[in-house]
Amino acid sequence: QVLLQESGPGLVKPSQTLSLTCTVSGGSISSGSYYWSWIRQPAGKGLEWIGRIFTSGGTNYNPSLKSRVTISVDTSKNQFSLKLNSVTAADTAVYYCASSNDGSGDYWGQGTLVTVSS
Amino acid sequence: DIQMTQSPSSLSASVGDGVTITCRPSQSISSSLNWYQQKPGKAPKLLIYAASSLQSGVPSRFGGGGSGTVFTLTISSLQPEDFATYYCQQTYSTPYTFGQGTKLEIK
Numbered sequence: 001q002v003l004l005q006e007s008g009p010g011l012v013k014p015s016q017t018l019s020l021t022c023t024v025s026g027g028s029i030s031s032g033s034y035y036w037s038w039i040r041q042p043a044g045k046g047l048e049w050i051g052r053i054f055t056s057g058g059t060n061y062n063p064s065l066k067s068r069v070t071i072s073v074d075t076s077k078n079q080f081s082l083k084l085n086s087v088t089a090a091d092t093a094v095y096y097c098a099s100s101n102d103g104s105g106d107y108w109g110q111g112t113l114v115t116v117s118s
Numbered sequence: 119d120i121q122m123t124q125s126p127s128s129l130s131a132s133v134g135d136g137v138t139i140t141c142r143p144s145q146s147i148s149s150s151l152n153w154y155q156q157k158p159g160k161a162p163k164l165l166i167y168a169a170s171s172l173q174s175g176v177p178s179r180f181g182g183g184g185s186g187t188v189f190t191l192t193i194s195s196l197q198p199e200d201f202a203t204y205y206c207q208q209t210y211s212t213p214y215t216f217g218q219g220t221k222l223e224i225k
Contacts, residue, residue, distance in 0.1 A: 037214075047154075047162065047205055047216040060212040063119065096161055102150075102209050104173055108161035 002027040004097050004109035012091075012116050018084040022097030022109060029078045030055050033101045036080045038071060040093040041111075048093075053080055087116045120144050120208050124217035130225040135196050139220045141189040141206035150210035153182055153191045156219075157202045165204075166191065198224075 008020035022036070029036065038050040051061035053071045061069050065084065073080040084091060094111040121144040131137050141151065149169040154162035164173045166182035169189055179194040193200055201224050206217040 046219045047207075049207075049212075049214045049216065052212070052214075062213040064213075098161075100209075103167055104164075104171070106152075106164040106167070106173070108163075111161055 002099065002107045004099065004107055006095060006097050006109045006112040008112065008114070010113055010115060012087055012114060013118050014088055014116055015086055018082070018087050018091060018114055018116070020082045020095055020097070020112065020114070022080050022082075024078045024080075024099070029073065029080065030075050034099045034105060035101075036071075036073065037098045037100065038082045039096045039098055041096070042090075042093045050082065050084075050095075089116050092116045119213055120147060120211060120215055122206055122208055122215050122217040124204075124206055124220050126220060127218065128221045128223065130223050131196055132225045133196055133198060135225075136192065136194050137196065137222065139191045139204055139206075139222075141184075141191070141217050143187055143189075143208050143210075146186045147208045147210035149185045150208055151182075151184070151189050152207045152209060153180075154205045154207065155200075155202050156205065162205060196222075 003025045005023045012018045035052045035054045037052040040048050051071050053059045068085050070083045092115050094113050096111045098108045100106045123142045125140050151169045153166040156162040165176050165180050170182045181192045183190050204220045
């Protein structure tokens with residue numbers, strides 16, 4: 001059973017960088033058939049796909065966030081990470097990490113609330 | 119980006135009822151569609167992938183159909199644990215967009 005766990009600061013100041021890490025257990029992040037994603041959800045609203053990374057290093061980002069987002073992977077630690085810079089209050093949300101093989105393989109972390117406030 | 123439009127946005131039904139939720143992408147996405155169920159404070163749970171394939175462990179009262187530009191999620195006989203919010207997601211092209219959600223409430 002693959003488990004994902006998000007970690008990082010729950011409070012970030014405006015204009016600063018939001019940094020989150022997702023630790024994968026119960027399986028290898030280097031599994032070739034999976035990719036590793038970040039999704040977010042503002043309180044009371046829907047889901048927004050932020051982007052994904054393959055263990056080859058290839059990435060895809062949501063164009064609405066592309067200029068501010070970086071997703072990276074550290075296979076030695078079985079982790080992948082999200083950096084979102086120049087944050088504003090509009091970036092306040094629950095952030096989920098997830099993995100998928102575009103089929104039946106689909107795993108999500110429990111989510112972590114990040115609040116942008118001074 | 120592919121826009122995903124779900125209908126209805128909310129739905130009231132009783133235990134034992136059958137319901138259908140519709141998802142319409144702004145362009146054809148073949149069968150590249152997932153359905154998720156989300157309960158308050160929890161991560162989304164995959165119900166259906168590839169438009170009509172039932173995820174392991176999901177009750178058979180859930181069913182998915184459609185292709186191209188119209189998709190449906192059907193729940194044949196609602197159980198108390200089915201009252202939640204449902205999202206469709208296209209995995210045809212990035213960004214992998216979600217519908218706005220359908221909140222299923224108890225009548």
